[in-house]
Amino acid sequence: MEQDTLLKFENVSYTYEEEEENNRLAVRNISFEIKKGEFIVVLGHNGSGKSTIAKLSNSIYLPTSGRVLVDGMDTSVEENEIPCRKKIGVVFQNPDNQIVASIVEEDVAFGPENLNLPQKEIRARVDEALKAVGMYEYRLHETHRLSGGQKQRVAIAGIIAMRPAGIVLDEPTAMLDPKGRADILETVHTLNKELGMTVVLITHFMEEALHADRIFVINDAVVERTGTPDEIFSDAAFLETCGLELPDTAKLCLLLKKRGVSLPDRIFTPEALIEELVRQTERA
Amino acid sequence: MSLLEVKNLSFGYSRATPFEIQALKDVSFNIDEGELVSVIGHTGSGKSTLMQMLNALLTPEQGEVLLEGKNIHESKTSAYEARFRVGLCFQYPEYQLFCETCAEDIAFGPKNMGLPPDEIRERVKQAARFVGLDEALLDHSPFDLSGGQKRRCAIAGVMAMRPKILILDEPTAGLDPAGRSAVLDMILHYRQETGATVIIVTHSMEIAAAVSDRILVLNQGALVFDSTPAEIFSHYEALVSMGLNVPSFTKIIYALQKRGLHVQNAYTAQAAADAICAMLHAEETSP
Ligand SMILES: Nc1ncnc2c1ncn2[C@@H]1O[C@H](COP(=O)(O)OP(=O)(O)OP(=O)(O)O)[C@@H](O)[C@H]1O
Ligand SMILES: Nc1ncnc2c1ncn2[C@@H]1O[C@H](COP(=O)(O)OP(=O)(O)OP(=O)(O)O)[C@@H](O)[C@H]1O
Ligand SMILES: [Mg+2]
Numbered sequence A: 001m002e003q004d005t006l007l008k009f010e011n012v013s014y015t016y017e018e019e020e021e022n023n024r025l026a027v028r029n030i031s032f033e034i035k036k037g038e039f040i041v042v043l044g045h046n047g048s049g050k051s052t053i054a055k056l057s058n059s060i061y062l063p064t065s066g067r068v069l070v071d072g073m074d075t076s077v078e079e080n081e082i083p084c085r086k087k088i089g090v091v092f093q094n095p096d097n098q099i100v101a102s103i104v105e106e107d108v109a110f111g112p113e114n115l116n117l118p119q120k121e122i123r124a125r126v127d128e129a130l131k132a133v134g135m136y137e138y139r140l141h142e143t144h145r146l147s148g149g150q151k152q153r154v155a156i157a158g159i160i161a162m163r164p165a166g167i168v169l170d171e172p173t174a175m176l177d178p179k180g181r182a183d184i185l186e187t188v189h190t191l192n193k194e195l196g197m198t199v200v201l202i203t204h205f206m207e208e209a210l211h212a213d214r215i216f217v218i219n220d221a222v223v224e225r226t227g228t229p230d231e232i233f234s235d236a237a238f239l240e241t242c243g244l245e246l247p248d249t250a251k252l253c254l255l256l257k258k259r260g261v262s263l264p265d266r267i268f269t270p271e272a273l274i275e276e277l278v279r280q281t282e283r284a
Numbered sequence B: 001m002s003l004l005e006v007k008n009l010s011f012g013y014s015r016a017t018p019f020e021i022q023a024l025k026d027v028s029f030n031i032d033e034g035e036l037v038s039v040i041g042h043t044g045s046g047k048s049t050l051m052q053m054l055n056a057l058l059t060p061e062q063g064e065v066l067l068e069g070k071n072i073h074e075s076k077t078s079a080y081e082a083r084f085r086v087g088l089c090f091q092y093p094e095y096q097l098f099c100e101t102c103a104e105d106i107a108f109g110p111k112n113m114g115l116p117p118d119e120i121r122e123r124v125k126q127a128a129r130f131v132g133l134d135e136a137l138l139d140h141s142p143f144d145l146s147g148g149q150k151r152r153c154a155i156a157g158v159m160a161m162r163p164k165i166l167i168l169d170e171p172t173a174g175l176d177p178a179g180r181s182a183v184l185d186m187i188l189h190y191r192q193e194t195g196a197t198v199i200i201v202t203h204s205m206e207i208a209a210a211v212s213d214r215i216l217v218l219n220q221g222a223l224v225f226d227s228t229p230a231e232i233f234s235h236y237e238a239l240v241s242m243g244l245n246v247p248s249f250t251k252i253i254y255a256l257q258k259r260g261l262h263v264q265n266a267y268t269a270q271a272a273a274d275a276i277c278a279m280l281h282a283e284e285t286s287p
């Protein structure tokens, strides 16, 4: 395996125990490679297998067949379990499953404490992580009394504080308000750009995929397609067969074209559409 | 008299502890029969708390909730009745499915209302139809369903009570795009068929703009706006300062205006397309 690969799936299949008798695979023979420093967005309909892939990524689940390699380490080898989890942190879909301590800052400190860092370093990381997700003011609050969105942010802070090489976020913005969503997105993009952290973001919001390096489209337990946002979003018919949709800007472009406005293909971001429209009015 | 009158509601959690939180502050509004009202607000702004007060799961510290003129918190009986007349579908309701079959889960509310078995069966079938849940699935365990199907099953359970007011706390959270539009369509269809009053809590400005007659905006427990989508989304800066935003389409319109273009305000995809077309047309025909 190449040095610059953080995560590699080799012909991975996974069956939940309850499903063994039906022979139903939650993930079917998938292979992919994610390079260090990449920003990957994973899209796919409900039940397509996204969360299963997330849990296979750091040895929470072990493949029924095939191999998962984290920085070259096979997750199925017992000694690799802890090193794999240090390399890749996973923020679960339901934050209730992830909160371990009764006070916010204790919860965020839980991971770093297990890394045996000096107390001062832990304090600094916890504060930084809580500020990054906008929960610093809540550091002394009780975790079980937080709203859903607040819990989700605390869970993300807990992973950020571990400073893993890669972070897998399973629908981190599903419960958040617009600012919370924008903040989380900005936070993960900053972690990616400035700390070089590899990011795998699972989401049902097409907008959140616009600035990915690559998009993985999961459909019925397989990786149906991978590509740049441009490539993936240029095929509206494909998106629809996968239960997905165009980003809002592209939807608006379609409506404009239907009304006779001529627009170049492949406008997916608001910025691109705004520039194009300004150009058209200047030409007129 | 409005169908629902909310008067000066205040409520706090964990009173007399260091974690005391004033979740609602003097909230007042009315909702008329047949209206579709969205509630938006930052996480922790008090939306779910407010909704639980409207069907008497929580009791206000101050203020009152009048349903058809009667205070629902007046007695145990009135509070119990309110749960059926104001049907609340919780945030992530699929975690609350617990019966052996979907049919039993949907029947849970009607059973508690003491309805006869025939009527219950009829209601279960109708509710399943409303949410587009295949009849064959009714005998399955809810745990066998996909996320989207579970959500529909949970919503059907509330619809089966035929509440006067249907409240859905983030009905599309966690659903894929196809599931989101299916669930929204089914809510709109239900409303059209039954004339029910509907309240939707959502973090999606696009959904609030597209479906609502009126929008309520909560900020740190206080009701700060109560108006039409057009009026609400004209307060761009105020919304941003409260952790909210305008719909994505509106953002594009505002950006064009900032660039000096004359384009009408718009809050939905269709309206934005119309406004932009009109703008381009006007540019072409102007000298
Ligand atoms: N604990 C479990 N036991 C049995 N089957 C499961 C379990 N968890 C998931 N499944 C099944 O495995 C498949 C993939 O589920 P997964 O949770 O990975 O989907 P997902 O893409 O994350 O969906 P969503 O968008 O709804 O979160 C689905 O068919 C699901 O029903
Ligand atoms: N059971 C509880 N005990 C103590 N505090 C609570 C409880 N439930 C909610 N709170 C607090 O009350 C405030 C309002 O919470 P609420 O759940 O009503 O917000 P919300 O607007 O529904 O948020 P979200 O958008 O995240 O669902 C929050 O600060 C929350 O932390
Ligand atoms: Mg999932």
Ligand SMILES: [Mg+2]
Pocket (backbone or CB within 6 Å): A147, A148, B047, B048, B049, B091, B169
């Ligand atoms: Mg809520």
